[in-house]
Amino acid sequence: MKNPLETFKQEDLEVQEAYAGLVNTLVDSKRLDPKTKHLVYIAMKVVADDANAIKFHVPMAKSVGATRDEIKEVILLSLTVVGLKGVTNYLPQALEIYDNS
Numbered sequence: 001m002k003n004p005l006e007t008f009k010q011e012d013l014e015v016q017e018a019y020a021g022l023v024n025t026l027v028d029s030k031r032l033d034p035k036t037k038h039l040v041y042i043a044m045k046v047v048a049d050d051a052n053a054i055k056f057h058v059p060m061a062k063s064v065g066a067t068r069d070e071i072k073e074v075i076l077l078s079l080t081v082v083g084l085k086g087v088t089n090y091l092p093q094a095l096e097i098y099d100n101s
Helices: 004-011 013-028 034-047 051-063 068-076 084-100
Strands: none
Touching (some): 034 051, 051 084
């Protein structure tokens, strides 16, 4: 699957570069470690119902040391915000991505 941010870049480089600058500033911040940031992103993307982002953030979280159980836990936390929807829509997908990345 093509990275949607690549399409964004191809279609409007100026806006994409401004957006990338904001993202890079947030990523480069030292207030949270990289693993925690990716776990938070996964939780936020589950709540936002953003399946595409899960495909990218789960491998990134794994690459910085997130365990399968940590991925599972942040998705289970969505129960208190969106109910079963977050778990049923994303837990199987995220764990399969984790296992295959």
